[in-house]
Amino acid sequence: MDQKIRIRTFGMIAEEIGQSELVLDQLDSTERLKEFLYSQFPKLQSMKFSIAVNQQLAQGDEKIPEGAEVALLPPFSGG
């Protein structure tokens, strides 16, 4: 049971986390992942971002399959 999930970060989220990629122990839902990220990176709580699991955008709390790739996607405003 030492499955890992791979996290890809974008934009300001990458800036805040300080890395464009993270490998974490398996968390089984996007809400659990958010809780974990908020505890490690409290500033994320005030930042908006969407989550994609295996390149599908999550709507609300979604299951994270074993070994999934998860992307943290903030909106950009620049033009």
Next chain:
Amino acid sequence: MSDRFERQRLVPEFGVEGQEKLRNSSVLVVGAGGLGSPILLYLAAMGVGKIGIVDGDQVAISNLNRQVLYGVNDVGKNKAEVTANFLRSQYPDCSISETVTFITSENVVDLIQHYDLVIDGSDNFPTRYLINDACVLLNKPLVFGAIFQHEGQVSVFNLGEDSCNYRDIFPNPPQADEVPNCSETGVIGVLPGIIGNLMAMEAVKVLTGFGSPLKNRVLFYQAKTASFYEVQIRPNLKVKQMIPKSLEELSRTDYELVCGGLPEVSWNDIPSQISSEAVLVDLREPEELPKLDQWNPVLIPFSKLEENCDLINEKNLIYFFCQSGVRSLKAVRLWQKDFPQKSVFSIRGGIQAITKIDEHGKTTNS
């Protein structure tokens, strides 16, 4: 016959037919900045028949690392005007029309309704949500793109019944101070060139039927690693309710308020003794109650604000309040535009946010 479109007519599946479709198409480009520059240059070069440009902004020297439509001699001039004149001289066969204002809730429908396709090259969330919602209500295809430092995102919205829109990716607008724009975080000059050109390509695909556009997909680009990342999106039933129900409701929606980009404070942030450098302004009409019985506010109804601005501008720190906090936000916006050197705040929730003022002069927020 050789003409300026010969080389793209030769492309299989594009051909004479694709060129004809472009010639009969109309596109509105909102924002003639970093994204707008390549978009407008290529759409005109490729022969889109009618191009509209909306931008109320002026060229600044700091734009020139990425806004390749402009040079040092254009600084201070309106972007839509400079671009329209340039494109007319380069490509007289394109019909170009410029609108020298920013897009707003009031003018958005008039501006976009007669075009086949809209391209969002704006640089702020209120405008992006406004354009998105208007295009949803008008069933107008929308090419979306946005940038951050060295990353970008691109998608195409409203391509029929099961097609996503911006709110399916990001349902709620962030607060404006949460996500800074290019002027605050910087941007690598070539980045909007890459993202803008992806947007122009998608626009050409939608207009001509060439290939398959980024429908229900968002493409992310990261320049540092030269990587693209594609995410599938699907319509989110919950976000439907966040979009105004009608064009009438849209025209009454204040997207800057929705996106909360203006400085607000609560009553608790007002010191019990206001300094001599500060002033508290009650923007309500004389008949509105209850009156505030502390801090000695200056009474200037919102309807008479502009003629009385000298009364307030003796001070450098200005707090506006009204009944519910809407007029005070509008006042803040006026001041930010006309007197940017002043520190101005709106008091959140207005007088209605005060439930009681106790004997120590402390207010309690409801």
